[in-house]
Amino acid sequence: MTPTSRVPTSPRFRTAALAFAGLLALAAPLVQAAPAVDPVREVNTFIGSKDDGNTFPGASAPFGLIQVSPIGEHYSGWRYDDPKIRGFGHSFLSGAGCWEQGGQVSVLPVTGTIGPGGDFDTQDPKRFNHKTYASRYSHDGEVGQAGYYKVRLLDYGGIDAEATALTRAAAERYTFSANASEGHVLVNVAQANERHSVIGSTIDVVGDRVVEGKLVTRSFCGGHQYTTWFRIEFDRPFKAFGTWGEAGGLPGARHSMEGEAKPNGAWLSFDTTKGKAVTAISAISHVDAEGARNNLRSDGMRGGKLLGFEQMRKQAQDTWRKELASVRVQGGNQDDRTVFYTALYHALLQPLTGSDADGRYRGYDEQIHRADGWTYYEYFSLWDTYRSQNQLLAMLRPERARDIGRSLLAIHEQGGWLPRWGYANFETNVMTGDPVTPFMVDLWRFGALKGVEKQAYAALRQNAFEMPPTNSRHAGRSGNASYLANGFVQYDRAWPSKGMDVDPHHGGSATLEYALADCSLAQMADGLGLGQDVAVLRERGRNWRKVWDAGVRDEEAGFEGFPRPRMEDGSWYVPADGHYSPRSHHGFHEGTAWQYQWLAQQDVPGLVEAMHGVEQTGKRLDMFFAYDALVKDPLHAARKEWVVGPYSYYNQYRYNPNNEPDLHTPWMYTLIGQPWKTTTVLRAAQQLFTNAPNGVTGNDDLGTMSAWYLFSAMGLYPAVPGTGQFLLHAPRFSRVEMDLGQGRTLRIDAPGADGRTLQYVDGVRVDGQAHAPVWLDWNRLQRGGRIEYALTETAPTTGWGTRAGDLPASFCAVSSAGGQ
Numbered sequence: 001m002t003p004t005s006r007v008p009t010s011p012r013f014r015t016a017a018l019a020f021a022g023l024l025a026l027a028a029p030l031v032q033a034a035p036a037v038d039p040v041r042e043v044n045t046f047i048g049s050k051d052d053g054n055t056f057p058g059a060s061a062p063f064g065l066i067q068v069s070p071i072g073e074h075y076s077g078w079r080y081d082d083p084k085i086r087g088f089g090h091s092f093l094s095g096a097g098c099w100e101q102g103g104q105v106s107v108l109p110v111t112g113t114i115g116p117g118g119d120f121d122t123q124d125p126k127r128f129n130h131k132t133y134a135s136r137y138s139h140d141g142e143v144g145q146a147g148y149y150k151v152r153l154l155d156y157g158g159i160d161a162e163a164t165a166l167t168r169a170a171a172e173r174y175t176f177s178a179n180a181s182e183g184h185v186l187v188n189v190a191q192a193n194e195r196h197s198v199i200g201s202t203i204d205v206v207g208d209r210v211v212e213g214k215l216v217t218r219s220f221c222g223g224h225q226y227t228t229w230f231r232i233e234f235d236r237p238f239k240a241f242g243t244w245g246e247a248g249g250l251p252g253a254r255h256s257m258e259g260e261a262k263p264n265g266a267w268l269s270f271d272t273t274k275g276k277a278v279t280a281i282s283a284i285s286h287v288d289a290e291g292a293r294n295n296l297r298s299d300g301m302r303g304g305k306l307l308g309f310e311q312m313r314k315q316a317q318d319t320w321r322k323e324l325a326s327v328r329v330q331g332g333n334q335d336d337r338t339v340f341y342t343a344l345y346h347a348l349l350q351p352l353t354g355s356d357a358d359g360r361y362r363g364y365d366e367q368i369h370r371a372d373g374w375t376y377y378e379y380f381s382l383w384d385t386y387r388s389q390n391q392l393l394a395m396l397r398p399e400r401a402r403d404i405g406r407s408l409l410a411i412h413e414q415g416g417w418l419p420r421w422g423y424a425n426f427e428t429n430v431m432t433g434d435p436v437t438p439f440m441v442d443l444w445r446f447g448a449l450k451g452v453e454k455q456a457y458a459a460l461r462q463n464a465f466e467m468p469p470t471n472s473r474h475a476g477r478s479g480n481a482s483y484l485a486n487g488f489v490q491y492d493r494a495w496p497s498k499g500m501d502v503d504p505h506h507g508g509s510a511t512l513e514y515a516l517a518d519c520s521l522a523q524m525a526d527g528l529g530l531g532q533d534v535a536v537l538r539e540r541g542r543n544w545r546k547v548w549d550a551g552v553r554d555e556e557a558g559f560e561g562f563p564r565p566r567m568e569d570g571s572w573y574v575p576a577d578g579h580y581s582p583r584s585h586h587g588f589h590e591g592t593a594w595q596y597q598w599l600a601q602q603d604v605p606g607l608v609e610a611m612h613g614v615e616q617t618g619k620r621l622d623m624f625f626a627y628d629a630l631v632k633d634p635l636h637a638a639r640k641e642w643v644v645g646p647y648s649y650y651n652q653y654r655y656n657p658n659n660e661p662d663l664h665t666p667w668m669y670t671l672i673g674q675p676w677k678t679t680t681v682l683r684a685a686q687q688l689f690t691n692a693p694n695g696v697t698g699n700d701d702l703g704t705m706s707a708w709y710l711f712s713a714m715g716l717y718p719a720v721p722g723t724g725q726f727l728l729h730a731p732r733f734s735r736v737e738m739d740l741g742q743g744r745t746l747r748i749d750a751p752g753a754d755g756r757t758l759q760y761v762d763g764v765r766v767d768g769q770a771h772a773p774v775w776l777d778w779n780r781l782q783r784g785g786r787i788e789y790a791l792t793e794t795a796p797t798t799g800w801g802t803r804a805g806d807l808p809a810s811f812c813a814v815s816s817a818g819g820q
Contacts, residue, residue: 045144095700103193122249364415429499433513520722541812658698
């Protein structure tokens, strides 16, 4: 049966489908002659490296423990227009918003004399500051592919620097200029990324090919100290060496140890008369020195010999090729495919591997544990990733999702509580709400907690019903005392914090996040047959109403009823001027009441009622998105009408595509029976993702924004945590195929799809059968099969997705009879 004969048969669809089939027939010889697409080369690692996307362009394996990338002036490590490269660091996060994101062990190849009065004057310790000896570079000829990075350093006679990486070891190759008779490699352990302070460090030169040591850094928004051990082994002997410290450089020295903000490092000198290239294999560990050595032996050597650079590069890119080829797209142009595969690349970088090659990892109790037969992961940006990236990994990488769930439970076992924003082996307490609950409930829904469901539920229940003691690093639900008693988190900017953030500082948004988490946990309780908990949590899932003030009016917009923070005594918060505005910053974390009013997707009927009916809710959404402007100019209106700056969180009433709280909001149209408007918003939002250094909207937040883009482009989105439901919308590509594991493939067809025009869903078929509901649940999707969309350029205000019976039920809504 042909594809066109298995899709809906409205007149509009038949015409479009027959025309498209004719075009396919004409184009078939060209398609067959086209070379196979190599997804590795479709990736552009520079996307997101400008305008605070905060991605890094260097080399990493999927979920790798080590990354090698340039260090510049930007706090995240690198910005595309940084003027100089200070060195190549060996630990990076992709897209995070906090400072102190890695860059440890800053390595730079240089030339010149090292000694008293030399180019690197050993009598002047300031000469060994990587801000001082940083090199200019050129974007001409720079390469950023999945698993490979190359850049030309313009100083020191011109040096080509290349990097590649496997999971636990990386390789760098430095090729000096033809007229250089000697080259040096500087290994700086006293400095890392801008604002990433090194508290103390040691370095040792071992024999004539190795340097190793450790450094203690303070991490992530002023967080806890942690230790990174490293080992670097060169492919040939160095002819001279030395170390530097607070007193300057000392030729021939093998050891140096310094404290906070003190210079510390080693230089290694190579004879380049017979060979211009020097290759270094590196590894790091958060366990101990032997962990770094084991990692280097495991991933950086074969048969007791170091891997050659090209050998490692091939292995690294073959690994990425397999990962990226698990999702295949047809349609669009070259830029569309590059944006898509780069988003997939970014989504598959985190969380990072935390266990060494021997399975050992450092737990949240500071003790060494072993992951036997599984991989322990760390770096969990849960406030971000629970909204899109978590579900993408659970779909595409079920084995990794199981290990991620197991890692979170190990954190609970060893630290006593589940994390909020887990960095290395400690809790940072960055961000607010209760993100770990919807994150883990979705893992349960996707089958990633099979066999440990009761253990996971017990940990989540503790988190939802209790509070960590004062002497715990974990803050947990720091607003629980008020929330459990009154149904809301009180707004109190003077509340003591265990980190940069604490829930009462943002009582309005924290209440909404708690309620969303409670409703998701209620569904897990329901699945486990815990009826008493279901009733309690389901009711708490409606606590968004406790911070809904029906009397608040946005005078300019004319809408009444918005969330508003409450004080400890239950009174509404009133600013000093006596007037509360839903556009103000008070009580909402990185957003306003306008953005957070939609964070009640677990109770759509209740929200619609609070907004005075479906018609008024639709009008409010129209204003929020500047819908009329999007229809008139879908390719440009988003940049003109929406929140533009990556950190422009406050005093806003429009959609913020740069930040997480309202990521799901385009699908609120679908949930009220206006799915064509969802597609309009998505087509406008997709224009913000481009094949350029500024091609990510806001911080990519460890793959969150990239995963959001992928779902928007593929035609389905997990808008309501805990349900396992994917809302359907018009795809950007004519075909997408996703491998779901165990030989199952999901194929999504949308003949004629064009991401540069407004198109709407005219009908859907699933495995050849007409499908009226606007969603598919995971129980159906996980089997694979085929979804077919019929698209039209005329907004179908009636028809598919507009009938009440075609919309999903809200688990935490009150029924018309007054029951559950």
